[in-house]
Amino acid sequence: AQSVAQPEDQVNVAEGNPLTVKCTYSVSGNPYLFWYVQYPNRGLQFLLKYITGDNLVKGSYGFEAEFNKSQTSFHLKKPSALVSDSALYFCAVRALPDSSYKLIFGSGTRLLVRP
Amino acid sequence: DAGVIQSPRHEVTEMGQEVTLRCKPISGHDYLFWYRQTMMRGLELLIYFNNNVPIDDSGMPEDRFSAKMPNASFSTLKIQPSEPRDSAVYFCASRGQGKNTGELFFGEGSRLTVL
Numbered sequence: 001a002q003s004v005a006q007p008e009d010q011v012n013v014a015e016g017n018p019l020t021v022k023c024t025y026s027v028s029g030n031p032y033l034f035w036y037v038q039y040p041n042r043g044l045q046f047l048l049k050y051i052t053g054d055n056l057v058k059g060s061y062g063f064e065a066e067f068n069k070s071q072t073s074f075h076l077k078k079p080s081a082l083v084s085d086s087a088l089y090f091c092a093v094r095a096l097p098d099s100s101y102k103l104i105f106g107s108g109t110r111l112l113v114r115p
Numbered sequence: 116d117a118g119v120i121q122s123p124r125h126e127v128t129e130m131g132q133e134v135t136l137r138c139k140p141i142s143g144h145d146y147l148f149w150y151r152q153t154m155m156r157g158l159e160l161l162i163y164f165n166n167n168v169p170i171d172d173s174g175m176p177e178d179r180f181s182a183k184m185p186n187a188s189f190s191t192l193k194i195q196p197s198e199p200r201d202s203a204v205y206f207c208a209s210r211g212q213g214k215n216t217g218e219l220f221f222g223e224g225s226r227l228t229v230l
Contacts, residue, residue: 041224043206043222043223044206044219046218046220049218090158102163103219
């Protein structure tokens with residue numbers, strides 16, 4: 001069965017420091033991987049995705065993520081955090097050749113960037 | 116594009132009452148998803164449609180829940196009768212075909228409180 005794990009409920013980082021939000025996945029085929037961000041009282045917003053190709057994917061707001069097949073990980077990173085990055089972050093996976101188009105979401109990681 | 120539009124944004128009702136949540140997907144998108152978000156269970160996929168046809172409703176918790184999509188621009192999620200444990204934020208999301216390999220566009224959500 002497909003699953004996504006976000007091992008940290010919360011990540012705390014000082015503004016200007018690099019940040020990493022962790023995600024590991026389990027699928028039977030090749031994964032499509034996604035990161036979404038949710039600000040308070042808002043819907044989820046797409047940040048970036050890995051489909052194929054370069055393992056380092058760049059997305060919105062300066063975020064990037066690195067796909068590591070051997071470690072089945074897709075960690076979200078940013079070189080220099082901003083206070084405005086504070087939000088809830090979700091990793092999601094869709095397995096191929098599954099054609100159901102369902103995304104399985106992780107439990108979410110709250111990122112808190114302190115000034 | 117106006118994005119995915121959900122209504123109402125907030126609903127407070129009493130146990131036993133019928134609740135209807137509404138969603139207008141992005142024009143041209145042919146997949147529509149209903150998710151539920153709670154602190155305890157995170158994001159759960161309830162049901163999704165393709166070309167107005169329900170494809171997978173295995174996430175619908177009980178017979179009290181029903182969803183319809185009478186046309187490409189409108190969907191409803193109905194709970195009858197509602198119970199306090201149905202209190203959650205309900206999200207609608209849509210996606211299109213082609214290069215859009217799995218990216219979902221979410222509405223702002225409908226926060227339901229059942230007293």
